[in-house]
Amino acid sequence: MKNLLEDIEEVLLMGPGPNCVPPEVYTALSRKTLGYLDAHLMRILEDLQGMLRKIMNTKNELTITLSGTGSAGMEAAFVNLVEPGGRVLILVNGFFGQRMQEVAARLGAAVDVLEFPWGTPVDTKAVEKKVRQESYKIVGVIHAETSTGVQNPVQEIGALLKGSNTLYVVDAVTSLGGIEMRMDEWNIDVLYSCSQKCLGCPPGLSPLSFSERAMAAAAGRKNKVPNWYLDLTLIGNYWGKNHVYHHTTPSNMVYGLYQALLLLLDEGMEHVFSRYKENHLALVAGLEELNMKLLVEKPYRLPMLNAVLVPEGIDELSVRRRLRNEFKIEIGGGLGLLAGKVWRIGLMGYTSRKENVDRLLGALRQVLR
Amino acid sequence: MKNLLEDIEEVLLMGPGPNCVPPEVYTALSRKTLGYLDAHLMRILEDLQGMLRKIMNTKNELTITLSGTGSAGMEAAFVNLVEPGGRVLILVNGFFGQRMQEVAARLGAAVDVLEFPWGTPVDTKAVEKKVRQESYKIVGVIHAETSTGVQNPVQEIGALLKGSNTLYVVDAVTSLGGIEMRMDEWNIDVLYSCSQKCLGCPPGLSPLSFSERAMAAAAGRKNKVPNWYLDLTLIGNYWGKNHVYHHTTPSNMVYGLYQALLLLLDEGMEHVFSRYKENHLALVAGLEELNMKLLVEKPYRLPMLNAVLVPEGIDELSVRRRLRNEFKIEIGGGLGLLAGKVWRIGLMGYTSRKENVDRLLGALRQVLR
Secondary structure (H helix, E strand, C coil): CCCHHHHCCCCEEECCCCCCCCHHHHHHHCCCCCCCCCHHHHHHHHHHHHHHHHHHCCCCCCEEEECCCHHHHHHHHHHHHCCCCCEEEEEECCHHHHHHHHHHHHCCCEEEEEECCCCCCCCHHHHHHHHHHCCCCEEEEECEECCCCEECCHHHHHHHHCCCCCEEEEECCCCECCECCCCCCCCCCEEECCCCCCCCCCCCCEEEEECHHHHHHHHCCCCCCCCCCCCHHHHHHHHCCCCCCCCCCCHHHHHHHHHHHHHHHHHCHHHHHHHHHHHHHHHHHHHHHCCCCECCCHHHECCCEEEEECCCCCCHHHHHHHHHHHHCEEEEECCHHHCCCEEEEECCHHHCCHHHHHHHHHHHHHHCC | CCCHHHHCCCCEEECCCCCCCCHHHHHHHCCCCCCCCCHHHHHHHHHHHHHHHHHHCCCCCEEEEECCCHHHHHHHHHHHHCCCCCEEEEEECCHHHHHHHHHHHHCCCEEEEEECCCCCCCCHHHHHHHHHHCCCCEEEEECEECCCCEECCHHHHHHHHCCCCCEEEEECCCCECCECCCCCCCCCCEEECCCCCCCCCCCCCEEEEECHHHHHHHHCCCCCCCCCCCCHHHHHHHHCCCCCCCCCCCHHHHHHHHHHHHHHHHHCHHHHHHHHHHHHHHHHHHHHHCCCCECCCHHHECCCEEEEECCCCCCHHHHHHHHHHHHCEEEECCCHHHCCCEEEEECCHHHCCHHHHHHHHHHHHHHCC
């Protein structure tokens, strides 16, 4: 049988993720596997937790990686907190907000939804009105809506909820490591992300943090978490001082993420955020020169995920195919309501470099000519 | 901050998993990441499915890898099939049978348990009696009980259930790739495993297969699967012809498993099974020379997982520490009822080689002197 791995090309990954990975991270992935209770692996996990806390700006003890992708993070957030009939408010302005609604509903929550047009941010005033009228156990929102490129006002919503009994769940799958995140200051109880976007590692892990308040809610449930694999009390006992076996840690993925976070912190998060901003502005300027428009108004744009309107008369799929086949560049198509209407250009991880912006703009110039 | 990855030693992993990994698999892990819809990745996934079907001896279309460890496989098996109050029989003769009971119970199943002493196999006659008395939607068993080193009579139980409406779930976490598995012939409806044991890849993926009958049961549920992340209908739509986005495939782990399976099939499964058997027999002979005894009677012993009774007067933990620190060899301790009473010596994946058996026996000779 032909070994297809030998034909893997190096693609410039400018879609919604996974994105490009620094060479040091690839090297880290192939370090020798260690046992799930090995003392050296325990030290690596401990330092990994410390780095995650720095990037999230939290002191939460339960700050770990789940052995699954960012979607497992969403599942874990809700399955540990939702009890049947519990009241949940999800703020929806895109595909991933809809997914959050679906995840919570499947777990038996009584889900209310506040919807906002795709491409616009969640309106804090509407949220304020809703949470003053009704009492919710959980409010959930997507920080960076990957389907539209909108940044939601996570800090402002957190300020609204301060002092209430509501647990505040924030999806940072696309935002963490690319824009500021101050979990504790912003009153966030639950945060989860993924390895393959702004953190600069391949997919497979989900960094996650639960506040003490959120952990107390999980521990105080009437019934056990109906998901043994993602039960955070059990998982916390493994990551904690006693290292009680739960499931086998995916050591090599952990090595990759450890290396990726080390590189980010060495660069300095402020520098990383500036780099993201600059490359985003360079991309937007170049796209405008090509007469292309972004879906989102300027104040609400994410630097790492740019939804670009497909110009009239252009077959969007054939553009993506030509970019991939002739130029070895991947960009993303639209999801849900926006399928066929936008391209999604990601500038995340090792992808967010000026030379990559120039390479894409050069390729687009030829393909759209 | 010190980069702890630079101090990772090459440990001879002779515990219950993870086990050693061939050099080609480490190389595969660090191939360039591809997008989750990339046409070349789709070809890799398709060939991976074909290789999994060969190793499982199944024609099931839904034969995939889950983005989680073997424990996610157990969770997926039950969460897709269990409906509240549904009757489930779990055959328990060790720690992982108990885990299966716990997973099913958390999902709201009405769980019956048939228990057998740890270190002995499930008694098919007792199962026969039980399933003639009662009607179950699901019967679940562990093929290779990793806590004791016992092989359960999976084929015989499958024959018992043939013609009934009961779905037969088999945990092949420790068995797959090390002893024969004939999923379709043995009437198995659901099979799951892990990447890091006999398949010879680091941890992080769970190969899984559902029969048509099991998929029909999942599709015919009254309520949606209360776990969006592990919903096999959705996951199947991604692995199927239409490649509908569900979550981001952990591409680099997939490369590792692809390479590992390629090596196994190149060697030939019959040859692999003989190699396991030979190395097991060499280990047992060497242990007996050292006056050590196995927990399990000869006819029920697994070749890949050997539970060895800790000799009286020996501090089992200090032996394991010396093996790890002085000889760079990891063996496992006991779990549950057997904590402190046995060592678990794994001969799986790249670990199952004669030179490794000799190295361990030499080290034990020195440590136990």
